[in-house]
Amino acid sequence: xxxxxxxxxxxxxxxxxxxxxxxxxxxxxxxxxxxxxxxxxxxxxxxxxxxxxxxxxxxxxxxxxxxxxxxxxxxxxxxxxxxxxxxxxxxxxxxxxxxxxxxxxxxxxxxxxxxxxxxxxxxxxxxxxxxxxxxxxxxxxxxxxxxxxxxxxxxxxxxxxxxxxxxxxxxxxxxxxxxxxxxxxxxxxxxxxxxxxxxxxxxxxxxxxxxxxxxxxxxxxxxxxxxxxxxxxxxxxxxxxxxxxxxxxxxxxxxxxxxxxxxxxxxxxxxxxxxxxxxxxxxxxxxxxxxxxxxxxxxxxxxxxxxxxxxxxxxxxxxxxxxxxxxxxxxxxxxxxxxxxxxxxxxxxxxxxxxxxxxxxxxxxxxxxxxxxxxxxxxxxxxxxxxxxxxxxxxxxxxxxxxxxxxxxxxxxxxxxxxxxxxxxxx
Amino acid sequence: xxxxxxxxxxxxxxxxxxxxxxxxxxxxxxxxxxxxxxxxxxxxxxxxxxxxxxxxxxxxxxxxxxxxxxxxxxxxxxxxxxxxxxxxxxxxxxxxxxxxxxxxxxxxxxxxxxxxxxxxxxxxxxxxxxxxxxxxxxxxxxxxxxxxxxxxxxxxxxxxxxxxxxxxxxxxxxxxxxxxxxxxxxxxxxxxxxxxxxxxxxxxxxxxxxxxxxxxxxxxxxxxxxxxxxxxxxxxxxxxxxxxxxxxxxxxxxxxxxxxxxxxxxxxxxxxxxxxxxxxxxxxxxxxxxxxxxxxxxxxxxxxxxxxxxxxxxxxxxxxxxxxxxxxxxxxxxxxxxxxxxxxxxxxxxxxxxxxxxxxxxxxxxxxxxxxxxxxxxxxxxxxxxxxxxxxxxxxxxxxxxxxxxxxxxxxxxxxxxxxxxxxxxx
Numbered sequence: 001x002x003x004x005x006x007x008x009x010x011x012x013x014x015x016x017x018x019x020x021x022x023x024x025x026x027x028x029x030x031x032x033x034x035x036x037x038x039x040x041x042x043x044x045x046x047x048x049x050x051x052x053x054x055x056x057x058x059x060x061x062x063x064x065x066x067x068x069x070x071x072x073x074x075x076x077x078x079x080x081x082x083x084x085x086x087x088x089x090x091x092x093x094x095x096x097x098x099x100x101x102x103x104x105x106x107x108x109x110x111x112x113x114x115x116x117x118x119x120x121x122x123x124x125x126x127x128x129x130x131x132x133x134x135x136x137x138x139x140x141x142x143x144x145x146x147x148x149x150x151x152x153x154x155x156x157x158x159x160x161x162x163x164x165x166x167x168x169x170x171x172x173x174x175x176x177x178x179x180x181x182x183x184x185x186x187x188x189x190x191x192x193x194x195x196x197x198x199x200x201x202x203x204x205x206x207x208x209x210x211x212x213x214x215x216x217x218x219x220x221x222x223x224x225x226x227x228x229x230x231x232x233x234x235x236x237x238x239x240x241x242x243x244x245x246x247x248x249x250x251x252x253x254x255x256x257x258x259x260x261x262x263x264x265x266x267x268x269x270x271x272x273x274x275x276x277x278x279x280x281x282x283x284x285x286x287x288x289x290x291x292x293x294x295x296x297x298x299x300x301x302x303x304x305x306x307x308x309x310x311x312x313x314x315x316x317x318x319x320x321x322x323x324x325x326x327x328x329x330x331x332x333x334x335x336x337x338x339x340x341x342x343x344x345x346x347x348x349x350x351x352x353x354x355x356x357x358x359x360x361x362x363x364x365x366x367x368x369x370x371x372x373x374x375x376x377x378x379x380x381x382x383x384x385x386x387x388x389x390x391x392x393x394x395x396x397x398x399x400x401x402x403x404x405x406x407x408x409x410x411x412x413x414x415x416x417x418x419x420x421x422x423x424x425x426x427x
Numbered sequence: 428x429x430x431x432x433x434x435x436x437x438x439x440x441x442x443x444x445x446x447x448x449x450x451x452x453x454x455x456x457x458x459x460x461x462x463x464x465x466x467x468x469x470x471x472x473x474x475x476x477x478x479x480x481x482x483x484x485x486x487x488x489x490x491x492x493x494x495x496x497x498x499x500x501x502x503x504x505x506x507x508x509x510x511x512x513x514x515x516x517x518x519x520x521x522x523x524x525x526x527x528x529x530x531x532x533x534x535x536x537x538x539x540x541x542x543x544x545x546x547x548x549x550x551x552x553x554x555x556x557x558x559x560x561x562x563x564x565x566x567x568x569x570x571x572x573x574x575x576x577x578x579x580x581x582x583x584x585x586x587x588x589x590x591x592x593x594x595x596x597x598x599x600x601x602x603x604x605x606x607x608x609x610x611x612x613x614x615x616x617x618x619x620x621x622x623x624x625x626x627x628x629x630x631x632x633x634x635x636x637x638x639x640x641x642x643x644x645x646x647x648x649x650x651x652x653x654x655x656x657x658x659x660x661x662x663x664x665x666x667x668x669x670x671x672x673x674x675x676x677x678x679x680x681x682x683x684x685x686x687x688x689x690x691x692x693x694x695x696x697x698x699x700x701x702x703x704x705x706x707x708x709x710x711x712x713x714x715x716x717x718x719x720x721x722x723x724x725x726x727x728x729x730x731x732x733x734x735x736x737x738x739x740x741x742x743x744x745x746x747x748x749x750x751x752x753x754x755x756x757x758x759x760x761x762x763x764x765x766x767x768x769x770x771x772x773x774x775x776x777x778x779x780x781x782x783x784x785x786x787x788x789x790x791x792x793x794x795x796x797x798x799x800x801x802x803x804x805x806x807x808x809x810x811x812x813x814x815x816x817x818x819x820x821x822x823x824x825x826x827x828x829x830x831x832x833x834x835x836x837x838x839x840x841x842x843x844x845x846x847x848x849x850x851x852x853x854x
Contacts, residue, residue: 021471023462024645026455035450044448045483047476056472218451282716282737288723289709289716292737296715299792299829307743310709310719312734316779352743365726402726
């Protein structure tokens with residue numbers, strides 16, 4: 001992404017909070033911010049984490065300011081004695097804190113409207129260095145801060161993710177646009193399934209080093225996301241170069257791209273099924289409900305997802321899904337087999353009266369199982385899909401521990417379900 | 428935890444990897460290491476994160492060494508040109524890298540035994556500063572390093588969690604013991620459910636500042652974990668003070684403590700049911716399989732967990748669980764009601780022939796639902812439990828988004844299931 005870098009913009013994160021050092025909290029905020037910095041092509045070479053201590057915070061900020069143009073702090077903006085980020089920033093910028101009267105009266109009104117008793121300590125949240133402008137916080141009480149001094153910018157963001165994330169996506173992104181050279185940064189995500197990261201990179205290798213559009217792959221569980229980014233004078237001007245590269249990628253990857261933007265694979269499935277007034281049910285063995293949990297994680301999924309059977313025991317596969325005794329007991333098949341997966345998918349589809357039925361059966365335990373005299377290794381998983389165009393199954397082998405095997409099983413079941421939806425309903 | 432601190436031991440983490448700064452990887456390793464530092468009572472006030480760059484890594488190490496006795500690096504130990512941690516450490520310690528012949532021949536044998544062609548670049552992993560001793564890595568190729576110079580210790584650990592975690596729990600813990608004053612650090616975890624963190628702290632407030640045993644609460648979703656730690660001359664000598672505090676806590680919290688050590692709540696449930704040859708089945712509406720996924724996440728859970736019904740639609744509640752039409756359609760009840768939860772729990776218990784049946788029904792969507800003319804708000808959840816001693820339900824209200832509501836629903840269903848197990852099977 002070298003060509004996106006604005007050579008004058010170096011950015012650094014200072015994460016603040018003793019809980020981060022004690023290992024009580026994982027710093028996912030810094031990860032998110034790093035992704036945004038990368039998207040804007042900023043040079044981002046260091047991150048510091050310090051506890052709730054004003055002296056150490058001031059030192060960290062001075063070090064950051066000595067090598068970066070933009071310093072963003074995360075956390076330490078609350079009303080308690082431990083919330084020292086405002087103090088640290090003021091000290092590092094050689095300023096004294098003042099009360100922002102607008103913020104103070106906003107806070108008092110907020111407390112009144114929520115019927116929470118006002119205490120003077122809340123006023124800490126209205127403090128700012130004179131060089132700072134507050135960033136409104138619609139999701140909490142403490143505002144963020146944008147401090148500009150001597151050509152440097154210090155931004156203070158709150159730590160709770162429900163306050164942090166909107167402030168990054170709104171005001172911070174606007175600031176990064178404004179701090180740039182007048183050009184805007186425009187991005188889009190292509191979401192790819194059914195092809196590994198290495199194979200994908202091989203297919204689009206030449207597109208990973210284009211002069212005007214950066215293409216960055218992010219590997220996820222069973223998916224790869226491609227971020228296309230360009231700099232342009234306007235969103236309209238960015239459209240053409242992004243579209244051109246997207247078209248080239250689509251030509252090479254075809255159906256493997258299931259969505260652009262924020263639509264997840266379960267989201268795509270629920271959207272497509274709902275749009276066609278079609279439904280799905282699930283029959284799960286080794287995943288024990290994880291596939292249903294994924295589908296039902298989407299708000300509004302009840303239009304497309306009817307439910308299913310968790311058939312953790314072979315007897316449940318027979319009783320509730322109509323898997324035949326022969327399939328369960330035959331050495332050629334068994335409860336972990338292609339035929340069992342197909343009978344499970346067909347059984348749940350029939351029982352729930354849905355357009356499509358999906359099933360998962362496999363060995364997720366650390367040890368292989370032996371059924372009907374045949375050993376089935378850990379990681380062997382069959383995924384069945386039944387629909388109006390017929391019933392089929394895929395055999396998979398997932399190395400890894402129980403959690404990995406189950407997650408990949410669910411992901412591949414979603415991929416198989418997607419292929420069936422394309423086959424049955426069209427795209 | 429101030430009394431555990433050994434005043435001469437200051438520790439600092441330097442996380443290495445451009446992927447951490449780009450936001451492609453969350454630094455969970457540093458979180459884990461922070462927890463271990465806290466457990467050993469080390470003074471831990473800074474963390475640095477740098478990319479794969481030898482100059483910046485060396486600078487970060489020099490800064491860390493200027494203020495800490497122990498510096499632990501994470502990542503950058505692989506065989507590629509980007510793996511520069513060994514180079515950075517050598518430079519910061521003013522040493523030159525040498526090849527460790529034992530490690531080199533171990534690597535060659537490893538590659539031979541795995542039938543992987545040997546390339547000379549792999550030899551980078553055998554390099555070390557002369558002051559360093561390698562830490563064997565049974566889960567990967569690159570060894571860790573313990574470097575001792577001028578009274579300072581630098582430890583280099585690999586980044587992949589499956590290599591990092593065992594190296595922390597084994598060799599690093601041993602080193603921390605050894606670097607101490609001859610005293611050992613002994614800890615135990617008490618796992619608490621069914622009582623919030625604030626209420627719990629109020630009950631054991633006086634025990635949070637004892638002179639010899641530190642008690643640190645860690646809030647998890649629907650649980651609190653208490654870590655009891657003491658310093659003693661031996662594990663045997665630690666037993667008595669830890670036991671004394673544990674007894675006091677048990678006296679105050681009683682049944683709320685469900686386990687000590689690493690046993691999770693689903694793990695406890697599977698263990699207790701298996702021990703009594705009892706079984707459970709689930710009927711899930713708004714959680715869509717998440718409860719079954721939790722129970723089946725335990726290796727060996729098939730002895731205790733038979734499966735269940737994902738009854739995402741009201742018709743499925745009737746057809747598969749025998750919930751009465753009256754319950755679904757009556758304004759006093761509906762599909763989100765105590766009676767529906769109880770009928771679901773009883774229905775799945777009957778249908779699957781298990782000792783206990785557990786159900787969840789509620790509103791996880793962002794919008795309230797209206798059924799039979801009655802509005803049910805987002806976050807309203809009923810959990811039903813049916814067993815040989817009878818059937819009951821609990822009404823909950825969980826504020827938050829869809830994910831939070833579903834997670835807390837599952838956690839409270841596990842808590843209710845635990846209470847039923849205690850009631851039916853005894854403790």
